[in-house]
Amino acid sequence: MPNYTLNVNGKQVSVTADADTPLLWVLRDELNLVGTKFGCGIAQCGACTVHIDGVATRSCQIQVSILDNTKITTIEGLSKDGNHPVQEAWKEIDVPQCGYCQAGQIMTASAFLAENKNPSEEEIRNAMHGNICRCASYNRIEKAVKVASQKM
Amino acid sequence: MKLHKNDNFSRRNFLKTSVLASGGMLIGFNFLTACKPEAKMPVDIASLNFNDFNAFIKISDEGYVTIFSPNPEIGQGVKTSMPMIIAEELDVEWKTVTVAQGILDTKNYTRQVAGGSQSIRQGWDALRQTGATAKQMLVNAAAKKWNVDATTLKASKGIITNEKGEKLGYGAVVKEAALLEVPEKAQLKETKDFTIIGQDAINVDIDKIITGEPLFGLDYKTEGMLYASVLRPPAFGQKLDTYDDAKAKAVNGVSDVLKFGDKIAVLASSTWAAMKGKKALSATWKTDSKAESTEKHDKILNKILDGKDFDVRREDGNIKKAFSTADKVIERTYNSPFLPHNCMEPMNFYADVTADKIHLVGPIQTPQWTANRVAKLLERKVDEIHLEMTRMGGGFGRRLYGDFALEAAEISNLAKKPIKVVFSREDDMTAGTYRPAIKYRIKASLKDGKVTGYHLKEAAVNGNMYGLIPNFFPAGCIPNYKVETGNYKSNITTGAWRAPYTNFLAFAEQSFFDELATELNVDAIQLRLDLLQNVKNTDDKRIEYSGQRMEDTIKLVREKSNWGKNAEGTYQGFAAYYSHNTHVAEVAEIELKDGIPVIKKVTVAVDCGVVVNPTGAKNQVEGGVIDGIGHAMYADFSFKDGKPEYKNFDKYRLIRMGETPKVEVHFVQNNLSPTGLGEPGLPPAGGAVANAINAALGKRLYNQPFVNEIKKSSILG
Numbered sequence: 001m002p003n004y005t006l007n008v009n010g011k012q013v014s015v016t017a018d019a020d021t022p023l024l025w026v027l028r029d030e031l032n033l034v035g036t037k038f039g040c041g042i043a044q045c046g047a048c049t050v051h052i053d054g055v056a057t058r059s060c061q062i063q064v065s066i067l068d069n070t071k072i073t074t075i076e077g078l079s080k081d082g083n084h085p086v087q088e089a090w091k092e093i094d095v096p097q098c099g100y101c102q103a104g105q106i107m108t109a110s111a112f113l114a115e116n117k118n119p120s121e122e123e124i125r126n127a128m129h130g131n132i133c134r135c136a137s138y139n140r141i142e143k144a145v146k147v148a149s150q151k152m
Numbered sequence: 153m154k155l156h157k158n159d160n161f162s163r164r165n166f167l168k169t170s171v172l173a174s175g176g177m178l179i180g181f182n183f184l185t186a187c188k189p190e191a192k193m194p195v196d197i198a199s200l201n202f203n204d205f206n207a208f209i210k211i212s213d214e215g216y217v218t219i220f221s222p223n224p225e226i227g228q229g230v231k232t233s234m235p236m237i238i239a240e241e242l243d244v245e246w247k248t249v250t251v252a253q254g255i256l257d258t259k260n261y262t263r264q265v266a267g268g269s270q271s272i273r274q275g276w277d278a279l280r281q282t283g284a285t286a287k288q289m290l291v292n293a294a295a296k297k298w299n300v301d302a303t304t305l306k307a308s309k310g311i312i313t314n315e316k317g318e319k320l321g322y323g324a325v326v327k328e329a330a331l332l333e334v335p336e337k338a339q340l341k342e343t344k345d346f347t348i349i350g351q352d353a354i355n356v357d358i359d360k361i362i363t364g365e366p367l368f369g370l371d372y373k374t375e376g377m378l379y380a381s382v383l384r385p386p387a388f389g390q391k392l393d394t395y396d397d398a399k400a401k402a403v404n405g406v407s408d409v410l411k412f413g414d415k416i417a418v419l420a421s422s423t424w425a426a427m428k429g430k431k432a433l434s435a436t437w438k439t440d441s442k443a444e445s446t447e448k449h450d451k452i453l454n455k456i457l458d459g460k461d462f463d464v465r466r467e468d469g470n471i472k473k474a475f476s477t478a479d480k481v482i483e484r485t486y487n488s489p490f491l492p493h494n495c496m497e498p499m500n501f502y503a504d505v506t507a508d509k510i511h512l513v514g515p516i517q518t519p520q521w522t523a524n525r526v527a528k529l530l531e532r533k534v535d536e537i538h539l540e541m542t543r544m545g546g547g548f549g550r551r552l553y554g555d556f557a558l559e560a561a562e563i564s565n566l567a568k569k570p571i572k573v574v575f576s577r578e579d580d581m582t583a584g585t586y587r588p589a590i591k592y593r594i595k596a597s598l599k600d601g602k603v604t605g606y607h608l609k610e611a612a613v614n615g616n617m618y619g620l621i622p623n624f625f626p627a628g629c630i631p632n633y634k635v636e637t638g639n640y641k642s643n644i645t646t647g648a649w650r651a652p653y654t655n656f657l658a659f660a661e662q663s664f665f666d667e668l669a670t671e672l673n674v675d676a677i678q679l680r681l682d683l684l685q686n687v688k689n690t691d692d693k694r695i696e697y698s699g700q701r702m703e704d705t706i707k708l709v710r711e712k713s714n715w716g717k718n719a720e721g722t723y724q725g726f727a728a729y730y731s732h733n734t735h736v737a738e739v740a741e742i743e744l745k746d747g748i749p750v751i752k753k754v755t756v757a758v759d760c761g762v763v764v765n766p767t768g769a770k771n772q773v774e775g776g777v778i779d780g781i782g783h784a785m786y787a788d789f790s791f792k793d794g795k796p797e798y799k800n801f802d803k804y805r806l807i808r809m810g811e812t813p814k815v816e817v818h819f820v821q822n823n824l825s826p827t828g829l830g831e832p833g834l835p836p837a838g839g840a841v842a843n844a845i846n847a848a849l850g851k852r853l854y855n856q857p858f859v860n861e862i863k864k865s866s867i868l869g
Contacts, residue, residue, distance in 0.1 A: 001404055001405075017422075018404050018424075018425075021422070022424065025422055025423050028423070028615060029379070029421075029424070030422070032373075033364070034364070034366050034370070034371040035363065035364015036364065037368075037496070037497070037499075037545075038370065038423070038498065039496050039576075040577040040800055040801050041576060041577055041800075042577070042802055044800065044801035044802050045494060045496070047259055047397075058625045062427065062493070064742040065709060074364065075362075075363065075364030075366045076363065077361075077528055078343045079718070081183075082359055082362055082363040087362040087363070089360075090361075091354060091358050091362060094354045094358070094767045094768070095769065096227075096353070096355055096357075096358065096361050097227040097228070097229070097771055097772070097775055098226060098228070098354070098495075098496065098497075098545050098546045098547075099357060099361035099367070099543065099544070099545070100368060100495075100496040100545030100546060101496045101545075102359075102362065102496045103362075105362045109367070110186055113440075116419065125434050125809050125810050125812075126810065129808050129809045129810045130513040131807075131809070132806050134495060134546050134548075134779075134784060134806065135227050135494075135496075135546060135775045136240075136775040136776075136777075136778035136779045136807065136812070137771065137774070137775055138489060138776070138778060138807075138808075138809050138812040138814065139774050139815055140774070141244075141809065142809065142812075143559060147779075150659070
């Protein structure tokens with residue numbers, strides 16, 4: 001199997017994997033970064049969202065072989081002490097129920113707010129529409145994104 | 153049930169304390185059987201271990217408290233709310249409390265289940281008594297130290313104070329307290345003195361969730377563990393005939409392919425390799441029993457409704473007479489599809505089966521039942537099984553069934569290695585334990601402006617409404633009343649799905665009553681309130697819901713939703729339902745955008761007794777309402793030739809942010825014992841929305857998902 005060097009959360013890491021292996025499984029199974037979740041495997045639910053060069057990306061659809069010279073950020077690397085404004089807002093609003101989808105929600109929200117500092121309600125709802133929360137904590141996600149935007 | 157129930161509660165039988173070698177005090181208790189007189193605990197304190205207790209409180213020498221939460225956490229918040237109840241009566245500050253998931257051994261442990269919204273309701277008394285008893289022991293130890301009567305001491309926020317104003321922290325007396333007799337009497341707090349119960353407490357796992365720490369079953373791994381992807385029969389009614397694993401074995405990372413029963417497991421060093429290996433398998437299948445389809449189910453259920461083969465579940469008065477003498481008779485039929493659970497965390501389980509023991513780890517709602525089934529399957533003793541529960545990425549009933557844990561155990565037993573079974577989303581959706589398709593036919597007679605007769609027939613696949621459901625509203629409200637159930641046995645696996653049966657029954661019934669209100673020309677809420685007067689002073693013991701509590705709940709939602717005073721261009725719909733011991737009333741408000749209904753807001757009133765953790769409680773109701781709307785509006789599922797026709801979220805539609813209304817939750821204030829919230833918010837939601845859509849479009853909805861009905865509607869062109 002080929003070897004790849006990736007920049008994950010600011011560190012250079014080396015992994016051995018088949019070229020077609022999705023980044024999701026490299027993160028989870030090879031690098032023990034299990035915060036990025038598996039939900040559907042077809043980019044429909046958003047549980048596996050990470051940042052690639054700051055852009056929210058479904059890691060289940062990105063092959064490990066095309067990630068040369070990119071910066072990958074996962075939920076584990078979003079902030080040093082879990083104090084990114086979005087993480088703080090998630091805590092303040094007590095968003096999670098089961099909590100499984102929330103890393104993906106947070107990664108989508110943080111990439112969105114980096115681009116749009118003062119979003120309207122409609123912009124928030126559009127930005128978060130791609131991430132499914134099966135517990136339907138949507139009211140709180142929406143509120144937390146608003147609160148986070150005020151903290152950023 | 154009143155709040156200060158303190159009768160026949162023998163603490164000696166359920167609680168034991170021990171001094172910890174590492175310092176501090178350990179209190180073991182059995183929270184579910186604690187109130188039952190038959191509960192027996194060992195006399196020998198040295199035998200205090202996880203085999204006899206399912207929950208523990210540890211108080212360190214420094215006064216820090218760790219509570220090992222006994223019940224599975226599927227997102228319903230009990231890992232936060234149950235320890236809050238103990239901490240309240242123990243009288244410590246919530247911020248000094250750490251909550252850990254109790255690790256469980258199957259040997260002799262007692263019932264632990266997450267299901268039916270029962271955790272809080274059943275645990276309330278025992279959890280309070282446990283906290284209060286522990287507090288009393290600490291106070292007694294301080295009294296001994298100061299050589300004063302314990303009644304002269306006060307304890308609050310982890311500090312014991314005597315009449316001179318001297319203070320001792322709990323930590324300073326834990327060693328002595330642990331050696332004292334368990335007292336027979338411990339004073340419970342008055343509701344007004346609660347400082348933790350009734351205050352918002354953030355989910356205890358929040359920091360781990362927002363930083364992505366390992367927490368869920370899918371995150372669990374051990375050194376040398378292999379991932380298993382399983383090929384199962386593609387259709388219900390099929391068995392494995394032949395298979396070829398040469399291509400699968402050639403996949404990088406695949407180490408083994410094992411057949412077990414009618415399934416084939418591909419073992420690999422990564423999840424991806426296991427999944428690839430599974431795709432590379434080729435297999436042929438033979439027919440074992442008849443391949444079924446949704447079309448066929450539809451015909452069969454209609455035939456049941458048209459026929460006479462029913463079990464009578466409740467009958468009052470004489471419906472025949474009521475119908476024959478009525479001014480008008482109305483009959484409607486309501487249809488629902490099968491539904492998969494679609495927990496965001498797909499089914500998975502870890503198993504390490506060795507000659508000495510069986511180690512099982514994963515997300516499971518029924519640890520005890522599952523351990524027993526694994527023992528039976530592998531012909532092992534249940535005390536060789538050590539089962540650990542992880543946090544669960546949703547449950548909704550699916551994780552009651554444990555089929556995935558049995559698969560893991562069977563594969564590990566064959567492979568002689570630690571393995572973890574991981575379902576793909578397609579596996580999860582097609583190898584489900586579905587909410588079965590159900591039809592209701594409801595008929596009512598109207599005479600002199602009143603509902604005089606009510607006849608409900610249920611036709612369901614594989615099961616029928618259980619327990620007290622035939623005695624829910626409107627039983628007791630209408631003099632001539634009959635509920636009957638009919639059934640068809642299918643080879644498709646079915647089971648409990650969040651708020652079983654009532655998740656669809658509530659929609660059918662509450663839509664029907666809305667139609668009756670229109671027919672009688674009375675306000676929809678007023679009709680319910682009028683009917684409830686008939687059940688208020690009932691001496692019928694079978695009636696479980698309370699006419700008074702339902703009335704109070706309905707009146708609260710009427711006030712908070714501005715019922716009947718809504719703005720121009722908005723349309724309201726009402727529904728109320730009692731399920732899982734909790735009364736809920738909802739008003740949905742919609743607007744039309746280009747003729748399409750948009751659900752803007754749902755106002756909810758809930759009577760669940762004392763609200764233990766308001767933020768968690770609201771979260772449950774908000775989620776339950778939106779979940780109920782999502783499935784009523786969008787969720788479709790069908791079978792053809794025994795095969796599920798939906799496999800992933802590209803075709804199967806779950807509700808998303810953009811379709812989500814604002815949910816406003818209000819609680820009825822009272823001091824009654826708390827009841828659960830994991831399910832009760834869901835059942836009324838579909839009915840409230842359907843009734844609002846009728847208010848807007850003049851179109852009654854009889855089939856779920858609504859979106860198909862609305863699309864078909866000529867009103868929308």
